[in-house]
Amino acid sequence: MKHVNIKDVAREAGVSTTTVSYVLNQTPSQSISPETTERVWQAVRTLNYVPNLNARSLTSQKTNLIGVVIPQTEPGKEFMFANPFYGELLSAIEYTARRNGYHLLLSGPDPDQSYINIARNRSVDGIIIVGSYPSKSLNELHQLAVPVVLVDTYVKDDVFHTIGIDDRLGGQLATRYLLEHGHRDIAFVSGSVSEQGVVQKRFMGYMDALNEYGLSMNEKYLYLGTVSYDFAQSVAEEMRLRGNRETAAFATADILGMGLIKGLRRLGRRVPEDLSIVGFDDLDVARMSDPSLTTIHQNIAEKGRNAVQIILDAADGVSGKQERILPVSIVERDSVANLAPQGRINT
Amino acid sequence: MKHVNIKDVAREAGVSTTTVSYVLNQTPSQSISPETTERVWQAVRTLNYVPNLNARSLTSQKTNLIGVVIPQTEPGKEFMFANPFYGELLSAIEYTARRNGYHLLLSGPDPDQSYINIARNRSVDGIIIVGSYPSKSLNELHQLAVPVVLVDTYVKDDVFHTIGIDDRLGGQLATRYLLEHGHRDIAFVSGSVSEQGVVQKRFMGYMDALNEYGLSMNEKYLYLGTVSYDFAQSVAEEMRLRGNRETAAFATADILGMGLIKGLRRLGRRVPEDLSIVGFDDLDVARMSDPSLTTIHQNIAEKGRNAVQIILDAADGVSGKQERILPVSIVERDSVANLAPQGRINT
DNA sequence: ACCATTCACTTAACCGCTTCAGTAAATTCA
DNA sequence: TGAATTTACTGAAGCGGTTAAGTGAATGGT
Numbered sequence: 001m002k003h004v005n006i007k008d009v010a011r012e013a014g015v016s017t018t019t020v021s022y023v024l025n026q027t028p029s030q031s032i033s034p035e036t037t038e039r040v041w042q043a044v045r046t047l048n049y050v051p052n053l054n055a056r057s058l059t060s061q062k063t064n065l066i067g068v069v070i071p072q073t074e075p076g077k078e079f080m081f082a083n084p085f086y087g088e089l090l091s092a093i094e095y096t097a098r099r100n101g102y103h104l105l106l107s108g109p110d111p112d113q114s115y116i117n118i119a120r121n122r123s124v125d126g127i128i129i130v131g132s133y134p135s136k137s138l139n140e141l142h143q144l145a146v147p148v149v150l151v152d153t154y155v156k157d158d159v160f161h162t163i164g165i166d167d168r169l170g171g172q173l174a175t176r177y178l179l180e181h182g183h184r185d186i187a188f189v190s191g192s193v194s195e196q197g198v199v200q201k202r203f204m205g206y207m208d209a210l211n212e213y214g215l216s217m218n219e220k221y222l223y224l225g226t227v228s229y230d231f232a233q234s235v236a237e238e239m240r241l242r243g244n245r246e247t248a249a250f251a252t253a254d255i256l257g258m259g260l261i262k263g264l265r266r267l268g269r270r271v272p273e274d275l276s277i278v279g280f281d282d283l284d285v286a287r288m289s290d291p292s293l294t295t296i297h298q299n300i301a302e303k304g305r306n307a308v309q310i311i312l313d314a315a316d317g318v319s320g321k322q323e324r325i326l327p328v329s330i331v332e333r334d335s336v337a338n339l340a341p342q343g344r345i346n347t
Numbered sequence: 348m349k350h351v352n353i354k355d356v357a358r359e360a361g362v363s364t365t366t367v368s369y370v371l372n373q374t375p376s377q378s379i380s381p382e383t384t385e386r387v388w389q390a391v392r393t394l395n396y397v398p399n400l401n402a403r404s405l406t407s408q409k410t411n412l413i414g415v416v417i418p419q420t421e422p423g424k425e426f427m428f429a430n431p432f433y434g435e436l437l438s439a440i441e442y443t444a445r446r447n448g449y450h451l452l453l454s455g456p457d458p459d460q461s462y463i464n465i466a467r468n469r470s471v472d473g474i475i476i477v478g479s480y481p482s483k484s485l486n487e488l489h490q491l492a493v494p495v496v497l498v499d500t501y502v503k504d505d506v507f508h509t510i511g512i513d514d515r516l517g518g519q520l521a522t523r524y525l526l527e528h529g530h531r532d533i534a535f536v537s538g539s540v541s542e543q544g545v546v547q548k549r550f551m552g553y554m555d556a557l558n559e560y561g562l563s564m565n566e567k568y569l570y571l572g573t574v575s576y577d578f579a580q581s582v583a584e585e586m587r588l589r590g591n592r593e594t595a596a597f598a599t600a601d602i603l604g605m606g607l608i609k610g611l612r613r614l615g616r617r618v619p620e621d622l623s624i625v626g627f628d629d630l631d632v633a634r635m636s637d638p639s640l641t642t643i644h645q646n647i648a649e650k651g652r653n654a655v656q657i658i659l660d661a662a663d664g665v666s667g668k669q670e671r672i673l674p675v676s677i678v679e680r681d682s683v684a685n686l687a688p689q690g691r692i693n694t
Numbered sequence: 695a696c697c698a699t700t701c702a703c704t705t706a707a708c709c710g711c712t713t714c715a716g717t718a719a720a721t722t723c724a
Numbered sequence: 725t726g727a728a729t730t731t732a733c734t735g736a737a738g739c740g741g742t743t744a745a746g747t748g749a750a751t752g753g754t
Contacts, residue, residue, distance in 0.1 A: 003492075003740090005739090005740055005741080006740060006741060006742095007740080007741095015703075015704090016703070016704050016705075017704095017740090017741080017742090018703080018704060018705080018706095018742080018743080019702085019703060019704080021741070021742060021743085022703090022742095022743095025742085027742095027743090030702085030703090030743095031700085031701055031702065031703090032701095032702070032703080033701085033702060033703090036702075036703080048490070050464055050467045050468045051468055051740085051741075052405075052468055052470060052739085052740055052741070053468045053470075053741095054401050054404045054405050054410070054470055054739090054740080054741090055405055055709090055739070055740035055741040055742090056740080056741055056742075057401045057709095057741090058399075058401050058402050058405055058708095058709045058710065058711090058739090058740080058741070058742090059708075059709045059740090059741055059742040059743080060709090060741085060742065060743095061709085063401065065452075068453075083434070084431055084434065086434065087430070087431065087433065087434040090453075091455075094453055094454070094455055095455060098454065098455060098457065103452055103453065103454055103465065104451075104452070104453040104454070105412075105450055105451070105452060105453075106415075106437075106441055106450065106451040106452075106453045107441070107445065107450055107451070108438075108441055108442060108445060110445065117397055118450065120397045121397045121398055121399060121400045123399060123400075123401055143395070145350075229631065229635060258635050259635070261637075262635065262637070265637065284576065285632055285635070288576055288605050288606070288609060288632070288636070289635070289636075289637070290608075290609070290612065290636070290637045350710090352709090352710055352711080353710065353711060353712095354710080354711095362733080362734085363733075363734045363735075364710090364711075364712090364734095365712085365713080365733080365734060365735080365736095366732085366733060366734075367711095368711065368712060368713080369712095369713095369733090371711095372712085374712090374713085377713095377732085377733090378730085378731055378732060378733090379731095379732065379733075380731085380732060380733085383732075383733080398710085398711075399709090399710055399711070400711095401709090401710080401711090402709070402710035402711040402712090402739090403710080403711055403712075404711090404739095405709090405710080405711070405712090405738095405739045405740065405741085406710090406711055406712040406713080406738075406739050407711080407712065407713095407739090408739080
């Protein structure tokens, strides 16, 4: 099946390829008669012509492609998008991009960081990078001529655009909520704390709240591992091993909160009666869990929309680094118990 | 920042662009001296040259791009990938593709079906279509020159490759499992039954199992809606309204099973004591639920890997339609109770 | 009525790369 | 040793578009 090209259309319509191009792109500076325009469209229809975007990109230097790099959530596992968080984010990105005539070029991060090359050799019009990466590999992105949007990465830099949430406030809200409900011994359950990641900020918020109440962080209450259901499940056991007496836990991801619930239940402990839990993200699964998870809400879709919008803006000539921070809020559900002064429990 | 091109490299290395091209692609039919080869690579390094894949694709007619079309799970919602099923599938696809030097061009289905054009104008090397679509829109894909892989679509056609699971057997296994546990009044909870979709097959399996036990389908036990947690939750209420006496339910997706659990609990009914449930898919969330969900396992990642492999094969010249069906099995967890003859319950 | 515009198009160069068809020198073979 | 082959390259066409510059004819202004 031969690819029909612009020449075929030109021949069919009895005009030059230039004219066809002008008609197709409705080039504003050029005037084409209505009759010719119609003839061209007619030819396009009869030949069922579709422009080759590769060729078009070659000259126009515009690809209408946005590169998206999404991390593995667990090292070694290939299922990076299995985490619903990324699914929702990617959905919003895809939808917004498509609404604006863009498509997505998707990639996980290669060990050899070839995702940088994607931006260069595919000539994407922009690139969205989700999650935290070693800053040295980010440095390589500086040589790029296209706008780069970092999602959920904390990095001091005045070239990359960033979009994120107020993670520190989120951590504070979560912890404060537990404090307000009478809890004083609050565990901190999370994946590893990296320099550029969100966990560090949430941890700072955790400490902020403790400080508000004149408390200080107790290292025995820190449970750091990976952002996975299984790790969180094991934390329940670890709590017992450490002989800790925490009455509540702040889990920095809903998945962690859910794993923790499961782990506790296995040991015969109940949520929230024996341990109150606040999660983070407000994924769909948070309300599906039993008990449903009190959590910090963030607007994931809005994050995705903003990421695309920043690139769209940049493509439209808006200059200067953009830095957007979306709000967070607490969603009260059923995983936190009120610890009355007497030590009695009221859910 | 000027794009450095092959000419710059040629000049730097003191050779022709042809030679550079041969070195870069290691064209087998051409012999280049080691010294020249080294000079070219040296030039590539000093200039930090990255080939423009757009230009390359233009001549070579190969893009190393695989188009992926993933449906919205709920009409009107933009979050098509939020369903963990698609996340896992997409992950496997992306990973396998990247391992083989391909990238993914991602798109949701436009109302105007422009995803067909993606295949044509972006000149992807293949296209993977997930989920069921109206067969007329599939017909348009026939004009494509690239291999098309349909995932989870039942369509009689000898052009499209297909990859799926034995949905009918899955439905049968699920239902039979309930029957084996003494259940006779078994609800069928699912999204809408479409011509090409998987639900229809699962429904047939449901009936197969009933027939095995000399039972026939009772229309009162059919609950059809959308594949969503919320719908399933409402089914619990609907069951009461209908005044039905089912002791078990086969939910054609894990999300439905989970929603059903939640809905029942809201009404003070317990799973599995009051209603036993078998789900489908064996998503991560199935084991996270409480009670954990007995479900039909399918290897989602394997599905994704196969989809890519089919395209890779076709690109390598393997001809003929491929049709792969992956096995299913039942995973026993905690959502099914044994209904003893006396009517007593043993979990 | 004459020059300046505007209109409606076309010609041709170019985007960055691949690849066919050469070509001159070095090597092999009889 | 001369012809045939191989080696190591190069020139130029072409992939399918876009776009700057150019060209007649029609229109406008005075």
